[in-house]
Amino acid sequence: MQNSYLLEYPAKIIFGCGKLAELPANIPPGSRILLVTGNHAVKSGLQKQLIELLGNFTVIPFSGIAPEPPLEDADRLIELGRKEKISAVIAVGGGSVIDTAKTAACIIPAKGWTADYFSGREKITGKGLFMAALPTTAGTGTEITRNAVLTDAASKIKKSIRHSSMIPDLALIDPALTVSASPALTAASGMDAFTQAVESFISSEANSVSKSLAKSSVSLIYGSLAGTCRSPDNLELRGRVAEGSLLSAMAFSQSGLGAVHGLAHPIGSLLKVPHGICCAILLVPILKWNLPACGSEFSELAEACGGKSAEDFIGKVSALCSDLGIAPDFSLFGLSPEHYPFIIQNCRSNSMKCNPRQMSDNDIENILKGL
Ligand SMILES: [Fe+2]
Known part of the structure; x- marks a missing residue:
């Protein structure tokens, strides 16, 4: 067992039933938010509820991330984020949604596209956009980690893009979000x-x-x-x-x-x-x-x-x-x-x-x- 360690976690972790209500107070004022959710959140009304909760911000919603997300899904978010000049990313969903959104939050203000970082042609060098992760399943833990698992559909290679800058600024874990x-x-x-x-x-x-x-x-x-x-x-x-x-x-x-x-x-x-x-x-x-x-x-x-x-x-x-x-x-x-x-x-x-x-x-x- 190693007896030395470095602890790297989000700047803020909020845990508890009903804590979703604290989301707006923890987002930088004036943010233009890219809100990434799963399709399930659209059908269940959760996406609408989130847009209402974030009523004091400009919110650009996006849904439709594939399971075992391909690099192209992160590119769609990066393209939209750059076009809309967004300043913060909020991901509400399972591991696929959060991993893809984390990747986009990191690459939007940098250069290049997801494949450049997945292949190692480009390296993450700086802090990405403000990123908040709210899991709707209890499992992957990606809301607090420094990596995002993506899949290159052509080669079938599944691996992580990994960097300290990928750690979300805020992880808000409200167990009530997992009920559905x-x-x-x-x-x-x-x-x-x-x-x-x-x-x-x-x-x-x-x-x-x-x-x-x-x-x-x-x-x-x-x-x-x-x-x-x-x-x-x-x-x-x-x-x-x-x-x-x-x-x-x-x-x-x-x-x-x-x-x-x-x-x-x-x-x-x-x-x-x-x-x-x-x-x-x-x-x-x-x-x-x-x-x-x-x-x-x-x-x-x-x-x-x-x-x-x-x-x-x-x-x-x-x-x-x-x-x-x-x-x-x-x-x-x-x-x-x-x-x-x-x-x-x-x-x-x-x-x-x-x-x-x-x-x-x-x-x-x-x-x-x-x-
Ligand atoms: Fe796992």
Whole structure:
């Protein structure tokens, strides 16, 4: 475990039910706002509610970001933002909406387009526009992190654009905003947050702060995710999952992740598996792989979930996945041996480097054969 650390979070994090009302007071006066939402927010009336709430500002609304967002979606926001001379970006949505909006907020005042930064031809050098992120799912944690995951549709490469300037200025997490998420979406995004917390706890780059945050997150999400899916209107349970998601992000943004996330990106982009589902399917097999290197850590996490041993912990995670109706493998999504070379070639990300037990290409192929 590393005993030195650098903590980088948004200048302001506001958490709590009903805190949406505090949004206008936390936006720079006179801002011209690009308001980015998901399509769901338009249908549900949330976008209209937000425009009314921001009545003292000029608001240019935009919706229609694709899942696993392509570079072109960020370019559409950049083009609109430059044309409308906007000075602030507010994203209200799931991970795709927030990741795309964060990218745009950073690139609008700079030069070039998303592909330039995705490929590394251009580097982010300065602060972007004022950016506020309000998640409507409890899972990705992108509202507080320094990276945005985008996909190049042509090459199917899914990776992060990463820089301190990508950290939003304001993260406003109001658990009431997650109430309209379906049980399936709640389960998938909650398992993303849970996986992030577990991978953070056992990461080779973990430190005392990240471990403490990750363990609290595991306890909160394990204790409330299945209940939230059964009782979607229960705000107290929603609040626990949302707080677990926030703590998970505060942890992994310091420690990095692990092999689940290393493998989830190429599998997700190749087979179009939603990220949270991908993480949930991979989690138990990777926990089993990591067991020889993580016995004491898994025992500690078992205690956070009301168990005792490392084996207890793996059993509890497996039972949680079944309870949430997570598919047992990728056969539904068509994983086959012809996909292995792409996955092996594209899984060596920073996440993979943080995994506590290293994997050879052969090890990865053997794991994939079991999926
Ligand atoms: Fe994730």
